[in-house]
Amino acid sequence: MSSIQLESVSKHWGAVRALDAISFQAEPGSFVVLLGPSGCGKSTTLRLIAGLDTATAGRIRIGGRDVTELPPAQRGLAMVFQSYALFPHLSVAENIVFGLKVRKVAPGERDARLARVADLLGLAPLLARKPSQLSGGQQQRVALGRAIIAEQPVCLMDEPLSNLDAQLRGEMRREIRALQRRLGITMVYVTHDQTEAMTMADRVVLLRDGRIEQVGSPDELYQSPRTAFAAGFIGAPPMNLLRLERRGEAWHFAGTEARAPWAGAGADETSLGVRPEDIDVAPDGALPARVDTVEYHGADSIVAAQAGGQPFLIRLPRHAPLAPGDSIRVTWRPDHQHLFNARTGERIPA
Amino acid sequence: MRSQGVIGWLLVLPAAALLALFTHYPVVATIVDSFYATSRAGRPGPFVGLENYQVMVADEVFWKSLWNNVWYSLGTIPLSITLALVMALWVNSAMRGRTWLRVAFFTPTILPMIAVANIWLFFYTPQYGLLEKLTTSLGFATHNWLGTESTALACVMVVAIWKDAGFFMIFYLAALQSIPPSLAEAAALEGAPRGYYLRRIVLPLLMPTTLFVLVNAVINSFRLVDHIVVMTRGGPNNATSLLLFHIYQVGFSFWDTGYAAALTLVLLAILAAAAIGQFVFLDRKVHYQ
Numbered sequence: 001m002s003s004i005q006l007e008s009v010s011k012h013w014g015a016v017r018a019l020d021a022i023s024f025q026a027e028p029g030s031f032v033v034l035l036g037p038s039g040c041g042k043s044t045t046l047r048l049i050a051g052l053d054t055a056t057a058g059r060i061r062i063g064g065r066d067v068t069e070l071p072p073a074q075r076g077l078a079m080v081f082q083s084y085a086l087f088p089h090l091s092v093a094e095n096i097v098f099g100l101k102v103r104k105v106a107p108g109e110r111d112a113r114l115a116r117v118a119d120l121l122g123l124a125p126l127l128a129r130k131p132s133q134l135s136g137g138q139q140q141r142v143a144l145g146r147a148i149i150a151e152q153p154v155c156l157m158d159e160p161l162s163n164l165d166a167q168l169r170g171e172m173r174r175e176i177r178a179l180q181r182r183l184g185i186t187m188v189y190v191t192h193d194q195t196e197a198m199t200m201a202d203r204v205v206l207l208r209d210g211r212i213e214q215v216g217s218p219d220e221l222y223q224s225p226r227t228a229f230a231a232g233f234i235g236a237p238p239m240n241l242l243r244l245e246r247r248g249e250a251w252h253f254a255g256t257e258a259r260a261p262w263a264g265a266g267a268d269e270t271s272l273g274v275r276p277e278d279i280d281v282a283p284d285g286a287l288p289a290r291v292d293t294v295e296y297h298g299a300d301s302i303v304a305a306q307a308g309g310q311p312f313l314i315r316l317p318r319h320a321p322l323a324p325g326d327s328i329r330v331t332w333r334p335d336h337q338h339l340f341n342a343r344t345g346e347r348i349p350a
Numbered sequence: 351m352r353s354q355g356v357i358g359w360l361l362v363l364p365a366a367a368l369l370a371l372f373t374h375y376p377v378v379a380t381i382v383d384s385f386y387a388t389s390r391a392g393r394p395g396p397f398v399g400l401e402n403y404q405v406m407v408a409d410e411v412f413w414k415s416l417w418n419n420v421w422y423s424l425g426t427i428p429l430s431i432t433l434a435l436v437m438a439l440w441v442n443s444a445m446r447g448r449t450w451l452r453v454a455f456f457t458p459t460i461l462p463m464i465a466v467a468n469i470w471l472f473f474y475t476p477q478y479g480l481l482e483k484l485t486t487s488l489g490f491a492t493h494n495w496l497g498t499e500s501t502a503l504a505c506v507m508v509v510a511i512w513k514d515a516g517f518f519m520i521f522y523l524a525a526l527q528s529i530p531p532s533l534a535e536a537a538a539l540e541g542a543p544r545g546y547y548l549r550r551i552v553l554p555l556l557m558p559t560t561l562f563v564l565v566n567a568v569i570n571s572f573r574l575v576d577h578i579v580v581m582t583r584g585g586p587n588n589a590t591s592l593l594l595f596h597i598y599q600v601g602f603s604f605w606d607t608g609y610a611a612a613l614t615l616v617l618l619a620i621l622a623a624a625a626i627g628q629f630v631f632l633d634r635k636v637h638y639q
Contacts, residue, residue, distance in 0.1 A: 050535075050539065052535050052538070052539075071538070072539045072541075073538065073540065073541030077539070079535075079539050081535070082532075085533050085535065085536040087536075087551055088555070088637065089554045089555060098540055099539075099541065102537075102540050102541050102542045102546060146536075
């Protein structure tokens, strides 16, 4: 088991700052997810850790050892690529043992490890096939096998599930997480899918425009987002952000006469965040709204509504007894609301 | 249904007519002609059976040309393909001025063979040619490169390699660029040295291209004789006479069309055998994406 430390790591492509002084740490044996929208620098971060690109500034340590200048092979890590990067002319078995052959591991040892990995991933019947004869999920497993047969203490994954269908993605999510726990690998996993981050991670590193927006457990990111961006990125559907206006001493929801349930001394531009699942429809609710659409999902319904021109979502259990055009009033518990400075995006402490 | 069939045939008619006129009829005519003596003074030549082929067996120039061609193929094909691969690997790497280098490597291909032959003719010219100036300034004795039996064939081979390598490079370059960069990264993560990656991953993935280039190179080595016509006319003492050049001389210098037809059939048979052999034997070793 190895820890991974990044100390103010930057990557510039000419004038473009792909990464700007990123620092975070992955504890030995933990599962760290780098999360963010496309172009936020998460894949760049992973490639810097792997050594496929070199950092413009900063230090990278794996297991306490400074690897910033080392070539990829000497960093003691394995990687699963988004495209799987399987060698198309080699069989599944040859693909998996490729690295062992390069490192001249004895054939007996090689076969034993191959058998173990094939057994672990259910690849035994497929060993003689070529990658083109496999389904997407099977190719994914082969890529995984190639990564774990090396028995490296660190494994990096670059959006490994993005090419799979939804059901398979769910299965592989659980499988990868279980594998990581069983083998005690330190995992750094890149994804833009917040569901993957929430379900798999010990720690989530949320990135935006080459900077860290928030680092924390999935629960911390969900319960107390540090910025409006984090609030709007985590959760499915994510947190609603409603603009507030100050009229005299009191705060109102922008575009409405309704008073906001908050009396703090915020900046002039303030947003109130509340999660769709925390909103209730009640006759004496503080905020009047109109229903736009109702989406039935089975276990719950997502109601799209608007108040004073500001759209927001409500999640209600089962069938919501609402129809488009209905006038409703909504409410929520005061401890479920989050306040953000709308200009800087920073959280306003309660 | 019937009228549809008629329309279908009418649609293929132009292409079929052109093919028949310029490909199928000449092939059949060549086969037939090879069994007849050459017509003289307007009278058609008599049927002579296999006599043209018997003449061929006794024709020293034919055997000389055939062996020349074998050496020419063996000398030019492996070298030009290897050179093409090396050049492609070089200009595929990220470096300054690689566009310029690609253009430089490809230039010989876009020049007409006649022009190329004339450039090289100047290089090889005795006394004041480029090569002569270089060797005599280094203190070597003067040498007539194209005029000596022992060096003439090698000289025309160099020209063919110089011209073909750039052309084959383009195919290798295209194939190299279709290999995803993540394969190289995956190999680098496993610690595979560059040579190992080239040998175990790149070369096998280039095999379809190699097969294609090989077939083309073999056909080219029997088909391209422009530079022979310009540089040596088959001399000295038939040292640079290739099979097609011999056919050209028999057919259009000596006007012995019956014998030329027989020689052509032999050339076709050699090329067909080479192409089939390559596809049958190499295809098993080729991985297609």
